Amino acid sequence: MSAIAALQERFALPATLHFEAGENGLTRAVFTTPHAQAHLYLHGAHLTHYQLTGQAPVLFLSGCSEFAADKAIRGGVPIVFPWFGARSDDKSAPSHGFARLRDWDVASTTLHHDGSATLELSLAPDQASQKLWPASWEMSYRVTVGATLHLELSVRNTSDTALHFEDVLHTYFVVGDVHRVGVEGLGSTEYLDKTDAMQQKRQNTDPLHITAETDRVYLNTRATCVIDDPDLNRRITVEKRGSDATVVWNPAQDKASKMADLCDDEWPRFLCVESGNIGPHAITLAPGATHTMSVTISA
Numbered sequence: 001m002s003a004i005a006a007l008q009e010r011f012a013l014p015a016t017l018h019f020e021a022g023e024n025g026l027t028r029a030v031f032t033t034p035h036a037q038a039h040l041y042l043h044g045a046h047l048t049h050y051q052l053t054g055q056a057p058v059l060f061l062s063g064c065s066e067f068a069a070d071k072a073i074r075g076g077v078p079i080v081f082p083w084f085g086a087r088s089d090d091k092s093a094p095s096h097g098f099a100r101l102r103d104w105d106v107a108s109t110t111l112h113h114d115g116s117a118t119l120e121l122s123l124a125p126d127q128a129s130q131k132l133w134p135a136s137w138e139m140s141y142r143v144t145v146g147a148t149l150h151l152e153l154s155v156r157n158t159s160d161t162a163l164h165f166e167d168v169l170h171t172y173f174v175v176g177d178v179h180r181v182g183v184e185g186l187g188s189t190e191y192l193d194k195t196d197a198m199q200q201k202r203q204n205t206d207p208l209h210i211t212a213e214t215d216r217v218y219l220n221t222r223a224t225c226v227i228d229d230p231d232l233n234r235r236i237t238v239e240k241r242g243s244d245a246t247v248v249w250n251p252a253q254d255k256a257s258k259m260a261d262l263c264d265d266e267w268p269r270f271l272c273v274e275s276g277n278i279g280p281h282a283i284t285l286a287p288g289a290t291h292t293m294s295v296t297i298s299a
């Protein structure tokens with residue numbers, strides 16, 4: 001029996017959730033619920049598509065994304081773990097950690113009374129991850145697709161020593177034109193400006209308008225953010241729990257032109273509003289403890 005047939009037999013939810021070969025033959029789960037459709041690849045437990053019936057897609061997916069075993073998918077919701085960005089002590093280590101490069105296992109599927117569905121996936125260390133980051137841990141990721149999108153990422157420390165890590169749900173949102181949206185919720189918030197040698201600054205305006213390459217790690221914020229999009233005539237709400245940092249990123253023309261997995265004309269049509277625990281907000285987990293971060297997206 002093929003791997004997909006085995007997943008179908010164990011976890012498919014008739015008329016709501018099935019497994020199939022997606023881009024480049026990578027296995028994906030396809031959600032079809034009364035309110036929304038979604039795709040999630042087992043590669044990286046990477047949610048690549050979420051679309052409410054009758055609306056433009058909420059998640060951006062690059063048309064030039066490589067769906068390769070050793071590459072992260074460009075767009076959707078990459079899972080960043082156990083470090084954010086480049087590893088300071090190992091330049092050869094993959095950017096944003098290894099969780100988004102690994103094939104995750106399906107743990108369970110659940111159909112709810114309102115027609116929404118939850119897919120739970122799990123990840124544990126393997127030889128490759130142990131070489132990069134020798135630690136004992138277990139991750140679970142629960143994705144609930146319905147009138148809202150609910151993402152819940154848990155990390156459990158299965159060792160007898162403290163576990164120190166960063167985690168981010170690095171969400172790419174579709175926008176009509178990044179120059180015309182406003183991001184609400186980060187006014188008066190301190191941030192590290194990655195476009196200006198990580199200078200710590202304070203955002204005095206609310207909403208934030210994107211006028212150039214923007215790459216900011218906002219600190220000490222549990223705020224709900226809203227992307228107000230006049231072109232698509234919608235407001236995307238990003239609510240979070242268990243996260244003290246928010247990242248806002250758009251590469252603009254110059255950086256985008258250097259990204260092989262982003263097509264030339266795509267960069268004005270996405271904005272990343274990312275929820276996580278980075279730098280001063282990295283997590284230190286006691287032995288046996290679990291940390292859960294959740295994000296609820298509505299449009």
Ligand code: TA6
Binds near residue numbers: 095
């Ligand atoms: O979250 C913003 C950021 O850290 C940017 O600096 C940029 O590197 C982006 O992530 C994408 O990183 P990636 O490794 O997916 O190309």
